[in-house]
Amino acid sequence: MLITVNQTLDSEASVNICKTFGVCVAIFLLLGGCSEFGDSRNLRRTLKGANAGDANAQYDLGMMYADGISVPQDDAEAVKWFRLAGETDAQYNLGVMYANGEGVPKDAVEAYAWLSVAAAQGLKDAAKTRDAAKEKLTPEQLKKGQRQATEFFERYGSGK
Numbered sequence: 001m002l003i004t005v006n007q008t009l010d011s012e013a014s015v016n017i018c019k020t021f022g023v024c025v026a027i028f029l030l031l032g033g034c035s036e037f038g039d040s041r042n043l044r045r046t047l048k049g050a051n052a053g054d055a056n057a058q059y060d061l062g063m064m065y066a067d068g069i070s071v072p073q074d075d076a077e078a079v080k081w082f083r084l085a086g087e088t089d090a091q092y093n094l095g096v097m098y099a100n101g102e103g104v105p106k107d108a109v110e111a112y113a114w115l116s117v118a119a120a121q122g123l124k125d126a127a128k129t130r131d132a133a134k135e136k137l138t139p140e141q142l143k144k145g146q147r148q149a150t151e152f153f154e155r156y157g158s159g160k
Helices: 011-030 040-051 055-067 075-085 088-101 108-120 124-136 139-156
Strands: none
Touching: 040 055, 055 075, 055 088, 075 088, 088 108, 088 124, 108 124, 108 139
16 A cells, blocks of 8 residues: 555554564564674674684674674774784774774874785775875874884784
8 A cells, every 4th residue: 555645544554554564674673684793692692702812703893883783883892802803804994993083092103004004914995095094194103103014013914
C-alpha cells in the first residue's frame, strides 16, 4: 500500500505497517545490521583476541572505537588499540589521527613518522599522505620526524 502525504491511515493499517517494519528491523539486526563487525558476540570475540595480543583483533577494535561500531565512538581508545596492533593499516590510521588531532594532540611530526613507517611497508595511501604532511614541516621538524620514523620502524617495522 502506498500512502501519500495527504492520506491518513486507519488504526488497523497503522498496526500492520508497524508490525511489518518491526519484523524487517529485527531481521536486519539479527543479520548484523550494516556493521562489518556485527553483534555483541563478535565484540566479545574481538575484545578477547585484542586483550590476548592478537594484532588483527587489536586493529579491528581500534576501528570499532574510531567509527563507534558496537562500542561508543572514542578516538583516544582507537589510538590505544592502533598503537598496540602495530600493523601497517594501524600505523597509517595513527598518522592520520595525529595529523588531525583525533584522540591525541595534533602533531605533524608524529603524523609524519607514523605515515613514513606505513609507507616504508608499501602502503600507497600512506606515501601520498606522508608526502602531503611533509610539505607542512619545517626542515627541523622533518629531521625530527625522520628520526622518530626510524625509531618506530625499528620497533614496529614488520607490521606484525
